[in-house]
Amino acid sequence: MDLRKLMLPFTALNLKEKRRNNLKDFLNVAGPMGVTHFLILSKTETAPYLRVARTPQGPTLTFKIHEYSLAADIAQSQLRPRCPKDLFNNPPLIVLSGFGTGEQHLKLTTIMFQNIFPAIDINTVKLSSCQRIVLLNYNKDTKLIDFRHYSIRLQPVGVSRRIRKFVQNHQVPDLRNLQDVSDFVTKAGYGSESEVDDEAATVSLPMDLGRVNRTSNKSAVKLQEVGPRMTLQLIKVEEGLCSGGVIFSEFGNVSSGNKKTNEEEQQKDEEEDEQEDNEDD
Known part of the structure; x- marks a missing residue:
């Protein structure tokens, strides 16, 4: 919910998903609703993950979340939390720091996050609409990205x-x-x-x-x-929407054999989803 609120006003804040919903369901309604990106949170036994995907054909960036704090945690740590009523009436500004190393996966990360938020024209923008800022800072030594969300006054x-x-x-x-x-x-x-x-x-x-x-x-x-706050690590970049060839992997290149296996597993999952849908009908 914190990520949805951060993306206001251009986000489905009150979207209610069900356990039987799969990626196809959301992709089918993405076009008519004008949805350009998916932010998908998941959790395994080892760590939570964030996938940022461009609809309808990708690419998809997968981040490992090393640390995070919710907006409520940030507010509780402050003496005077600030959250005016009109704070979320306009989209935030985006600032990226440390991504200019020339590496392809960092260029894709830059383009992806820049396209998530609307572009602004400095000649016509109203100062009253610039009330929030999202800051992403890349540390080339640790390969970690600090994700921060601030209000401007x-x-x-x-x-x-x-x-x-x-x-x-x-x-x-x-x-x-x-x-x-x-x-x-x-x-x-x-x-x-x-x-x-x-x-x-x-x-x-x-x-x-x-x-x-x-x-x-x-x-x-x-x-x-304002929050939320995250420390991210980019571990994988895929060509398609949560599928396709692996452009970048933090743990080494994926062989063609592994790619084929992944595609077979994905096809098997899709067949199982279709079978479950038929049973529900």
């Missing part, structure tokens, strides 16, 4: 947290214990709440965004993790 530089909340919410602050309204800004414990601004993380906006982020002032870009 902007804060005006040099403005305390209390002032920002006052401007955004239009709530009258409690001034009963203050001698003057200026104490609300200058008194220790109020004005000092402004976060330290990193010059590298500040930007000048091309347009006003909200009530506090203006083009005349610099704004700081803040990322807060």
Whole structure:
């Protein structure tokens, strides 16, 4: 469910699958529903796996999930979890780091994830629609991919947290214990709440965004993790949709004999599925 929510708004969030459903069932409805990719989770006795497949003819990337944390786990670990109502109204941005090694399987991984999310035009995109980011970082030494999902927020530089909340919410602050309204800004414990601004993380906006982020002032870009979080390892790339020739294997090339055996096993599984469907009918 976390992965479905991450892909919002272009995902089947309320899809209900049954145990008797097979890959053919989902592939038959993928075209009419405009589904371009499948994200398939599975689990064995050794580890969970994630398959990312392009419909209708592949390719398919198979990842071993070494570690993962659910969105609920991420939220529980944070002092102030952030999840506005409109956070999932627009698709996330995608950023890939460390994939430019020139290896074919990494190029396929880059293309696959870039095509999962809609492309953006930097000349026409609205800043208000850029609220989430998916980051994939490849470590060439460990061959692991860090998968992270963040929310994006902007804060005006040099403005305390209390002032920002006052401007955004239009709530009258409690001034009963203050001698003057200026104490609300200058008194220790109020004005000092402004976060330290990193010059590298500040930007000048091309347009006003909200009530506090203006083009005349610099704004700081803040990322807060939303989840889910995964550590992945690419172990196999197949030409087709969960089938076909193996383009890449972390454990060595697959011989033609093994390919033939895999195809025979797949055909046998399909015949068994058809037989079960006939029995159900």
